[in-house]
Amino acid sequence: MATDFKSIPIIDIGPLLSKSDDPDMGSDPGVAQVVEQLDRACREAGFFYVKGHGVPDPLVKEVRSIARKFFHLPYEEKLKIKMTPEAGYRGYQRLGENITKGVPDLHEAIDCYTEIKPGRYGALGKPMEGPNQWYRNHTVYKFNRSGYSVSVVELSRKIMRGIGLALGGSPSEFEGDRAGEAFWVTRIIGYPGVPDANGDNKTDNDVGCGAHTDYGLVTLVNQDDDITALQVRNLSGEWISAPPIPGTFVCNIGDMLKIWSNGLYESTLHRVVNSNAKFRVCVAYFYEPNYDAAVEPLDFCIQKSGGVRKLGKAVYGEHLVAKVQTNFA
Numbered sequence: 001m002a003t004d005f006k007s008i009p010i011i012d013i014g015p016l017l018s019k020s021d022d023p024d025m026g027s028d029p030g031v032a033q034v035v036e037q038l039d040r041a042c043r044e045a046g047f048f049y050v051k052g053h054g055v056p057d058p059l060v061k062e063v064r065s066i067a068r069k070f071f072h073l074p075y076e077e078k079l080k081i082k083m084t085p086e087a088g089y090r091g092y093q094r095l096g097e098n099i100t101k102g103v104p105d106l107h108e109a110i111d112c113y114t115e116i117k118p119g120r121y122g123a124l125g126k127p128m129e130g131p132n133q134w135y136r137n138h139t140v141y142k143f144n145r146s147g148y149s150v151s152v153v154e155l156s157r158k159i160m161r162g163i164g165l166a167l168g169g170s171p172s173e174f175e176g177d178r179a180g181e182a183f184w185v186t187r188i189i190g191y192p193g194v195p196d197a198n199g200d201n202k203t204d205n206d207v208g209c210g211a212h213t214d215y216g217l218v219t220l221v222n223q224d225d226d227i228t229a230l231q232v233r234n235l236s237g238e239w240i241s242a243p244p245i246p247g248t249f250v251c252n253i254g255d256m257l258k259i260w261s262n263g264l265y266e267s268t269l270h271r272v273v274n275s276n277a278k279f280r281v282c283v284a285y286f287y288e289p290n291y292d293a294a295v296e297p298l299d300f301c302i303q304k305s306g307g308v309r310k311l312g313k314a315v316y317g318e319h320l321v322a323k324v325q326t327n328f329a
């Protein structure tokens with residue numbers, strides 16, 4: 001977020017998708033145009049809408065509708081898949097259980113992560129080990145077997161190929177030991193509506209999710225079509241809404257891409273305030289580096305920054321664990 005953007009750009013990535021497995025994709029004029037738009041959006045806002053993504057609309061909607069049904073179940077039912085540290089922080093968390101900068105958030109959620117085989121990453125992976133918890137298999141069916149999860153992984157991978165070019169590197173910059181085995185996070189989130197849509201009854205605790213940055217490479221947000229609640233902070237600190245645009249995902253940059261790009265691309269602060277009377281559902285998919293990736297500014301990004309290295313090194317798994325362990329006090 002390097003500017004005072006007032007709205008979030010929309011990028012039709014169709015041309016990128018059709019060429020994204022061609023090693024010479026950078027010389028295609030259609031791809032070049034998308035890459036230029038990606039570069040601009042990532043520098044100016046760190047947020048953009050992805051249009052022309054090819055994920056079928058009925059599937060995108062169905063995933064939200066299954067999520068909505070789950071949240072409307074009685075509390076005791078939802079507790080059957082309760083999130084605990086022992087379950088690798090996977091599962092259901094009630095309203096107010098997730099904490100952002102010390103303040104409880106007004107949302108409930110199911111958190112899922114790439115399953116880690118016991119011992120795979122030693123002590124680094126231990127806190128996150130455990131199978132995902134699904135309610136009576138219906139969500140697992142939709143997320144894992146309907147093609148939705150495959151679609152969002154592939155879409156993210158292709159966006160990252162475009163971003164490799166946008167930074168001035170190669171399309172495969174974020175593959176191999178960087179993100180060739182990209183770790184993923186899915187958050188299925190529900191935000192209650194306010195009792196009085198005029199805002200007269202608002203409490204102090206009306207923030208659905210406090211201001212934060214995302215942790216990895218890119219996030220794809222599948223949000224309800226009819227409620228504006230996601231807000232993105234610009235350079236002067238104004239909150240700019242990211243209203244739903246049917247047929248798009250909202251895409252934003254995470255902390256690890258900020259480091260790799262030496263801060264050329266920022267992981268922009270954002271928050272969620274549902275001031276609508278209706279319950280809002282969002283399914284956020286986070287495409288992240290390899291769990292054990294060591295992340296530090298790329299040489300060509302340092303060069304583009306006048307030779308000044310602006311950020312230190314991080315290990316993605318350590319960053320994730322530090323976040324997750326403070327998300328639930």
Ligand SMILES: N=C(N)NCCCC[C@H](N)C(=O)O
Nearest residue numbers: 099100101185212214215327
């Ligand atoms: N996996 C991701 N990015 N989750 C974003 C959650 C943001 C809220 C969290 N309590 C926090 O403070 O980060």
Ligand SMILES: O=C(O)CCC(=O)C(=O)O
Nearest residue numbers: 187221223230272282284
């Ligand atoms: O609900 C949304 O629109 C975004 C949620 C979000 O920012 C997150 O879970 O990281």
Ligand SMILES: [Fe+2]
Nearest residue numbers: 212213214270
């Ligand atoms: Fe977020």
